[in-house]
Amino acid sequence: MKIGDLVMPTQRAQTQLALLNMHPWDNIGPGVVLGFSAGEVVVYWNEEFSSELEYISQLEVINDCT
Numbered sequence: 819m820k821i822g823d824l825v826m827p828t829q830r831a832q833t834q835l836a837l838l839n840m841h842p843w844d845n846i847g848p849g850v851v852l853g854f855s856a857g858e859v860v861v862y863w864n865e866e867f868s869s870e871l872e873y874i875s876q877l878e879v880i881n882d883c884t
Contacts, residue, residue: 819874822883824848825861831876848880 819825826848827835849861852869859872 819851819859819877819879820883821851821853823851823879824881824883825851825859825872825877826880827872827876828878831873849877 846863846867849863849867849870849872852860852862854860855871857874859874859877861870861872861877862868863870
C-alpha cells in the first residue's frame, strides 16, 4: 500500500462497522491513500471524510497507483 492507491475497507471491517451502524460504505466508495501517520493510513474518502486515519489491517488495495 502506498500514496495514491485506491482502497476499500476489507469485507470483515465492513461487516463489523455495519453491526455498529457506522459508515454506509456503499454510499462512500473507494478512498485514496494520502499518506501514513503513526503506522496507520491516512485516507481521503470524500469531502465529509477528507483525511481519516484508518487501521492498515482493515483496508485492501483495489487499484495500485503504479
